[in-house]
Amino acid sequence: MAPPNRYRARKQPKQPRAAETRQRILDAAAHIFAEYGYAAGTTNRIAEHAGLSIGSLYQYFPNKDAILRALMDAHVDSGTRLLGQRLSDGLPQRLDEVVRMFVRATIDNHRDDPGLHRVLFEQAPRAPEFLARLHELERTAVEMTARLLATHPEVRVVDSDISARIVVATIESLVHRLLTAPTAIDPRRVEDEIVILLTGYLRHGLEP
Template identity: 70%
Template sequence: MPGRPTIAPTDRFRQRKQPKQERAAETRQRILDAAARVFSEHGYAAGTTNRIAERAGVSIGSLYQYFPNKDAVLRALMDAHVDAGVRLLTERLSDGLPERLEDTLRLFVRAAIDNHRDDPRLHRVLFEEAPRAPAFLARLRGMEQFTVEAVGRVLERHPEVRASSRLNAQVVVATVDSLVHRLVTSEAAAAEGPDFQQVEDEIVTLLSGYLSPQVQ
């Protein structure tokens, strides 16, 4: 994700044990849903546990049964965002990759946009304002490396791609990640109301020209 993350001590992000009973799991999810709204409306600094508990309709003591502090809540929201992105891309790839390079790029770009479009303000809080746990940063780096390797294998299937290499794959991953974040979740984009289809088209055009300039 773009932006320079603030790294905080790991203990601040440690959650309580995952609830096993259905009612407890529902309460935990209600707290997370409330936290998403509170952080979206008030930002990281003013998104207090008291506000989260009030929005969730639970006591502050009940909230602390699941999360020791707001950073642990943030970590859970960050993990949920990443998990949703993985599920979304997996679903899009379940029928196999398209034959054309442009269509394959469009699949990846659209999945990234769809994972950011619902609540841009929340994503800015999670990935620009809030501190991140070292373990979460390590998870992001691992996922980036995995994605780069996957994209590299995809590019090797297309002879029109110029000198397919790991660097090409790194550029594709970094471009999609950076541009989607800036064009979909930035304050300027939110104020203007981003045209998601146009954002998708422009990024696909950019990457297509970069990867196979001879066909442009």
């Protein structure tokens, strides 16, 4: 018999009241993880903050790892929806405005609770299935970016595929690192600096 997946939540609630209770648990967990960190963010603390008994919490999640997985998925889902909304009207024509659209969407997805994002992606374990999902999303983002770079008239890079990987990794890593840093940085300044950095790189490229 295969061991149970500790990252798997129990069945998704179908009734509105049950769905509301599940969301209360996730909201409480977000607060507790941000305040205490992952190691000290126990299910007892989460249940207490949610105003529930520990038994009620376990009806929805078998442990805090499953709660963590749900929070991580919610973060990724939110980012995917946000970017989709920004892309629904099409891409701007100017390269710097295209870069800004992607940078701003990434910043907006990290803006609400930097402390929680630091816990989720630096302190806590990640389920193998979640890592696979992240890798697939990154692959898709790189492919889309490579197609854009290969056709945009302002781009002067030599290898669109490699440059696409650099662009995607730069946006994600710099936004996460700078917005979740203990010393806060104005998100508008972060946005402007990353746009300048990447636009200059893409416009001038490197000689073969």
